[in-house]
Amino acid sequence: MGEFDLIAKYFKRPTRRAILGVGDDCALIAPTAGMHMAISTDMLVEGRHFVSTVSPERLGHKALAVNLSDLAACGAKPVAFTLALSMPRVDTVFLDGFSRGLLALADAHGIELIGGDTTAGPLTISITVMGEVPPGAALRRDAARAGDELWVSHPLPSGPLQTDPLTSAGAMSLGDARLALEVFRGHITLPGDAFERVRQRMDVPEPRVALGQALRGVAHAAIDLSDGLVGDLQHVLTASKVGATVHVDALPRSDIMAAQPVALQRLCLLAGGDDYELLFTAPVACHAAVLAAAQRGGVAVTCIGSLDAAPGLRLVDAKGHAVAQDDAAFDHFKA
Amino acid sequence: MGEFDLIAKYFKRPTRRAILGVGDDCALIAPTAGMHMAISTDMLVEGRHFVSTVSPERLGHKALAVNLSDLAACGAKPVAFTLALSMPRVDTVFLDGFSRGLLALADAHGIELIGGDTTAGPLTISITVMGEVPPGAALRRDAARAGDELWVSHPLPSGPLQTDPLTSAGAMSLGDARLALEVFRGHITLPGDAFERVRQRMDVPEPRVALGQALRGVAHAAIDLSDGLVGDLQHVLTASKVGATVHVDALPRSDIMAAQPVALQRLCLLAGGDDYELLFTAPVACHAAVLAAAQRGGVAVTCIGSLDAAPGLRLVDAKGHAVAQDDAAFDHFKA
Numbered sequence: 001m002g003e004f005d006l007i008a009k010y011f012k013r014p015t016r017r018a019i020l021g022v023g024d025d026c027a028l029i030a031p032t033a034g035m036h037m038a039i040s041t042d043m044l045v046e047g048r049h050f051v052s053t054v055s056p057e058r059l060g061h062k063a064l065a066v067n068l069s070d071l072a073a074c075g076a077k078p079v080a081f082t083l084a085l086s087m088p089r090v091d092t093v094f095l096d097g098f099s100r101g102l103l104a105l106a107d108a109h110g111i112e113l114i115g116g117d118t119t120a121g122p123l124t125i126s127i128t129v130m131g132e133v134p135p136g137a138a139l140r141r142d143a144a145r146a147g148d149e150l151w152v153s154h155p156l157p158s159g160p161l162q163t164d165p166l167t168s169a170g171a172m173s174l175g176d177a178r179l180a181l182e183v184f185r186g187h188i189t190l191p192g193d194a195f196e197r198v199r200q201r202m203d204v205p206e207p208r209v210a211l212g213q214a215l216r217g218v219a220h221a222a223i224d225l226s227d228g229l230v231g232d233l234q235h236v237l238t239a240s241k242v243g244a245t246v247h248v249d250a251l252p253r254s255d256i257m258a259a260q261p262v263a264l265q266r267l268c269l270l271a272g273g274d275d276y277e278l279l280f281t282a283p284v285a286c287h288a289a290v291l292a293a294a295q296r297g298g299v300a301v302t303c304i305g306s307l308d309a310a311p312g313l314r315l316v317d318a319k320g321h322a323v324a325q326d327d328a329a330f331d332h333f334k335a
Numbered sequence: 336m337g338e339f340d341l342i343a344k345y346f347k348r349p350t351r352r353a354i355l356g357v358g359d360d361c362a363l364i365a366p367t368a369g370m371h372m373a374i375s376t377d378m379l380v381e382g383r384h385f386v387s388t389v390s391p392e393r394l395g396h397k398a399l400a401v402n403l404s405d406l407a408a409c410g411a412k413p414v415a416f417t418l419a420l421s422m423p424r425v426d427t428v429f430l431d432g433f434s435r436g437l438l439a440l441a442d443a444h445g446i447e448l449i450g451g452d453t454t455a456g457p458l459t460i461s462i463t464v465m466g467e468v469p470p471g472a473a474l475r476r477d478a479a480r481a482g483d484e485l486w487v488s489h490p491l492p493s494g495p496l497q498t499d500p501l502t503s504a505g506a507m508s509l510g511d512a513r514l515a516l517e518v519f520r521g522h523i524t525l526p527g528d529a530f531e532r533v534r535q536r537m538d539v540p541e542p543r544v545a546l547g548q549a550l551r552g553v554a555h556a557a558i559d560l561s562d563g564l565v566g567d568l569q570h571v572l573t574a575s576k577v578g579a580t581v582h583v584d585a586l587p588r589s590d591i592m593a594a595q596p597v598a599l600q601r602l603c604l605l606a607g608g609d610d611y612e613l614l615f616t617a618p619v620a621c622h623a624a625v626l627a628a629a630q631r632g633g634v635a636v637t638c639i640g641s642l643d644a645a646p647g648l649r650l651v652d653a654k655g656h657a658v659a660q661d662d663a664a665f666d667h668f669k670a
Contacts, residue, residue: 024476024574025408025559026373028468031366038361039449041463043419045456073360084378084419084461114374117461121380126419126452126461128376133363141359224360239359 006090006118010099011083013112027114029080035132037079040070046123050203051184056094058203059125060101065205066226067129068109069276072212073224075139076131078111086121109209139215139222139280144240146309148220148281151290152229153208153299154252171300173254174229174275175268177202188264194256205276211297215280218289222280228271230313230325232279237313246305249318266323270315281307341425341453345434346418353415353449362449364415370467372414375405381458385538386519391429393538394460395436400540401561402464403444404611407547408559410474411466413446421456444544472551474615479556479575481644483616486554486625487564488543488634489587506635508589509564509610510603512537523599529591540611546632550615553624557615563606565648565660567614572648581640584653601658605650616642 012022031037044063046052054062064081071078083102087094106113111129157171180202182188183195190198208224215222221240223232229251237244251269258265282290287303294301308314315323347357355363366372379398381387389397399416406413418437422429441448446464492506515537517523518530525533543559550557556575558567564586572579586604593600617625622638629636643649650658 025405025557026375026411026466026473028371028373028409028473030371030470033368036363036365037372038363039415039417039463039465040361041417041419041450041452041461043421043452043454043456043459043461045421045454045459048454048456070360074363076361080374082374082376082463084376084463086378086380086383086459115376117376117378119378119380119383121378121383121459122457124378124380124421124456124459124461126376126378126459128374128417128419128463130374131361135365138355138361138363140355222360 006095010095011113011116013103022113022115027080027082029114032132034135036135036138038071038074038076038131038133038138039128040067041126041128042066042070043124043126054203056097057101060098061105061204063125063127064102064105064129065207066276067127068105068207068209069205069224069226071129071131072208073139073222073278074131074133075137075212075216075222076133077213078109078129078131078209080112080114081106081127081129083113083116084126085116085118086124088120088123137216139212139219141221141223141236142239144221144236144242144281144307145283146242146307147284148307149284149287149303150244150246150279150281150305150307151301152225152252152279152304153211153277153294153301155206156298156300171254172197172201173252173257174225174277175257175265175272176254177205177274178268178272179257179260181274182264190256198256202274205274207276208278208297208299211278211294211299214293214296215290218286218293219280219282222278225275225277225279226273228273229275229279230270234313236279236281237311241311243308243310243312243314244305245308245314245316247318248315248323250302250304252300252302270325341430345430346448346451348438348447353447357448357450362415362417364449364465367467369470371470371473373406373409373411373466373468373473374463375402376461376463377402377405378459378461389538391432392436395433396440396539398460398462399437399440399464400542401611402462403440403542403544404540404559404561406464406466407542407544408474408557408613409466409468410472410547410551410557411468412548413444413464413466413544415447415449416441416462416464418448418451419461420451420453421459423455423458474547474550474554474557476556476558476571477574479571479577479616479642480618481577481642482619483555483642484619484622484638485579485581485614485616485640485642486636487560487587487614487639488546488612488629488636490541491633491635506589507532507536508587508592509612510592510600510607511589512540512609513603513607514592514595516609517599517603525591533591537609540609542611543613543632543634546613546629546634549628549631550625553621553628554615554617557613560610560612560614561608563608564610564614565605569648571614571616572646576646578643578645578647578649579640580643580649580651582653583650583658585637585639587635587637605660
């Protein structure tokens with residue numbers, strides 16, 4: 001099967017909102033009048049961002065999810081995306097699963113694949129996603145203010161909305177994806193059932209798109225957690241020229257995480273990577289509004305600290321003692 | 336140097352038109368009221384789309400040029416682009432040259448890099464480019480009509496505008512990039528001076544952005560020549576449900592090309608790839624308007640055939656004899 005047949009078979013579907021979709025030199029879309037367009041690009045490389053044993057369907061999901069997570073962090077409503085895919089050979093089993101996972105998530109968010117490129121090469125996936133946000137409403141990294149509360153999203157436990165981490169046992173949470181990675185690296189072992197649950201957090205992240213939009217006008221700054229909480233928070237602090245205090249023991253964690261040694265918990269929670277939760281700041285006066293936004297967004301949120309005028313990041317435990325920040329940054333060219 | 340320092344040093348510049356540029360989860364742009372947005376993505380893989388010995392500066396140029404060429408084929412005005420870059424290690428010499436070539440071409444077209452992603456991995460470059468076009472004005476593959484003249488753009492010779500291929504000797508033209516590739520493949524040799532000229536056509540294509548916009552309201556269908564004239568023309572014929580007759584001996588060619596054996600000339604001209612010229616159709620009544628558009632676009636154009644209601648592609652020589660179409664399609668998964 002050649003490049004053009006491949007695109008037609010696996011990725012081309014009737015256009016809905018787009019004026020012109022896959023198959024021309026360019027796609028055409030009609031932006032909604034008066035809206036700004038939010039745009040983000042991510043690239044996933046085999047062996048770097050995903051293991052070769054991941055199912056193609058999960059990979060298709062994740063490739064789009066990590067991009068939607070960027071739109072979520074801006075409070076933007078997703079509209080459309082493009083896909084550039086390089087792969088060693090035309091593997092129809094892979095393409096069938098990959099396109100299924102990719103397009104299922106696209107359907108779940110009401111967006112469409114409008115264009116792309118496929119070529120032979122090492123397995124690499126690059127997606128560019130476009131969304132819309134009203135002028136001035138985007139959540140930005142540089143909008144945090146001293147005095148803001150610092151929040152993080154995490155999955156709802158089964159049952160009613162819980163924002164107290166002590167009651168969210170059973171739900172998955174921050175750092176679980178990193179636990180799965182540590183299993184793959186051979187550093188730890190987990191029972192099969194627990195491994196499958198944390199692996200699902202790594203493979204099938206759910207971008208917090210509804211929460212991001214619900215936080216417009218409520219939150220000040222936001223970022224999605226892709227590289228680890230401490231590293232990502234540092235980007236907000238640097239851009240906003242503020243400092244923060246994070247209560248490490250307040251970080252929401254799953255029952256699986258809570259059963260791990262404290263040092264491993266802190267590594268995963270603070271420097272985990274691949275969480276794709278939203279980390280955001282909001283004025284204290286908006287505390288109730290944040291909880292209401294979380295309910296509209298269908299996720300749990302937990303207040304994990306506060307922002308200060310004094311520069312720097314202070315990690316403290318439940319007793320108020322400082323927690324060291326070793327290994328708390330994840331960088332694709334260092335790790 | 337880590338990922339974030341790298342982005343800041345080589346790719347982050349003050350935003351101009353963008354509301355928010357490189358460095359947040361998303362970039363933000365304000366679409367021009369009433370315009371449609373044209374979007375295209377291309378991915379370049381080392382060893383597939385470029386040789387490892389290409390200069391980083393030329394590679395930066397080409398990576399953006401091939402995307403701008405897609406916008407040109409739609410008649411869109413470029414606005415902004417994103418870059419996803421995977422590379423084996425942080426190579427500052429590479430990054431310095433690559434970003435210089437990339438941003439110089441961006442400046443030449445008045446567009447800006449608004450976002451991106453860098454990661455470790457095999458050298459792979461994926462760019463998504465955005466442009467604007469008035470509703471209904473985009474040149475599409477499916478808009479060719481029987482009776483249209485078929486045109487191709489090519490570089491201006493030094494001196495006044497020439498549209499007669501016999502007088503354009505000295506200028507570079509169609510198929511020259513393929514000649515360079517054949518040298519790299521060891522199939523042919525060229526004198527050093529000639530090799531440098533055809534290699535420049537391969538490495539430093541000039542996207543026909545001004546021509547594309549000048550052809551709005553004049554041309555019916557257009558496509559950019561990336562995979563070879565015959566293969567790309569077939570896309571237009573299929574999408575438009577028409578046939579075509581191409582006068583092979585009328586195809587514009589450089590003096591270097593004209594000195595090659597006829598079989599090699601035809602391979603390069605008909606199936607060359609990497610030309611990044613515009614192939615377009617226009618009503619006979621617009622013949623003069625096409626020439627005027629070419630003048631505004633700063634390029635030469637040559638009429639190379641016509642479109643027919645009868646399906647299929649007919650290649651004929653100057654005597655009206657049929658020319659075989661062997662090896663006339665280039666597919667990234669076949670070649």
